[in-house]
Amino acid sequence: MKLRRFATQELATVYVAAMVESLITRESHPVLGLATGATPVRLYDRLVEFHQQGLSFAHVTTINLDEYVGLPATHPQSYRRFMHEHLFDRIDIPLAQTYVPDGMAINIDDECERYDAVLDTYPIDLQILGIGRNGHIGFNEPDISLKTRTHVIDLTEDTIKANARFFPDVNRVPTRAITMGIQSILQAKAIILMAFGSDKADAVRRALSGEVSTEVPASFLQMHPNVTFVLDEEAAQQLQTGQLLQASEWSRPHPW
Numbered sequence: 001m002k003l004r005r006f007a008t009q010e011l012a013t014v015y016v017a018a019m020v021e022s023l024i025t026r027e028s029h030p031v032l033g034l035a036t037g038a039t040p041v042r043l044y045d046r047l048v049e050f051h052q053q054g055l056s057f058a059h060v061t062t063i064n065l066d067e068y069v070g071l072p073a074t075h076p077q078s079y080r081r082f083m084h085e086h087l088f089d090r091i092d093i094p095l096a097q098t099y100v101p102d103g104m105a106i107n108i109d110d111e112c113e114r115y116d117a118v119l120d121t122y123p124i125d126l127q128i129l130g131i132g133r134n135g136h137i138g139f140n141e142p143d144i145s146l147k148t149r150t151h152v153i154d155l156t157e158d159t160i161k162a163n164a165r166f167f168p169d170v171n172r173v174p175t176r177a178i179t180m181g182i183q184s185i186l187q188a189k190a191i192i193l194m195a196f197g198s199d200k201a202d203a204v205r206r207a208l209s210g211e212v213s214t215e216v217p218a219s220f221l222q223m224h225p226n227v228t229f230v231l232d233e234e235a236a237q238q239l240q241t242g243q244l245l246q247a248s249e250w251s252r253p254h255p256w
């Protein structure tokens with residue numbers, strides 16, 4: 001486990017963008033696991049800037065974590081549309097190399113199986129994650145058990161409330177989503193979790209508590225050999241010195 005704390009989100013996102021560049025310039029067929037939400041928006045802006053300065057994504061495959069059930073790809077709040085607006089339409093990645101679950105699939109179970117097959121075909125080199133205020137990663141919500149592979153999940157009230165900021169009102173927020181499972185996330189060769197702002201501080205503290213609990217899905221990341229938590233000061237504010245040191249002690253170099 002590696003922990004990197006930055007004074008500002010801007011600095012933190014430049015750091016992550018540089019890690020992404022490092023991967024995609026070294027690998028001939030890099031696979032990026034991508035996230036949506038407010039947290040990675042600046043990261044995608046930085047990657048677009050890098051692209052404008054010559055960085056190509058033509059050989060990159062991307063696999064997104066999740067998608068709302070019931071929103072077509074054209075819906076302003078669908079995660080497919082989010083990815084197009086913030087990244088795909090602004091870089092040179094062929095769209096056939098971009099994977100997002102289909103929230104409108106007629107048979108959702110088949111769609112989950114199809115997504116697992118994609119994950120088996122394209123093992124993720126670097127997974128970018130945000131974290132929910134409740135400790136979720138992807139849409140793996142706190143529960144008495146967690147699912148390993150791609151599945152449909154009922155979103156918790158907290159997540160629906162948190163995501164209502166993107167919708168005209170809370171009643172329009174979809175209540176179900178398709179998400180990669182915990183095992184699929186942990187199979188990524190390297191993982192970067194980004195968390196910014198004081199409303200993430202409690203989730204970050206619990207994710208790094210030294211205990212693993214299905215009530216804090218992000219805590220499972222402690223078991224992965226190559227995870228970096230990239231935080232701003234506010235998201236790191238509840239971490240104790242001991243926790244910071246312990247997190248850094250687990251540090252291992254990235255494989256690329």
Ligand code: PGA
Nearest residue numbers: 037038039040130131132
């Ligand atoms: P956010 O969401 O980036 O919009 O805060 C993160 C998440 O819920 O995983």
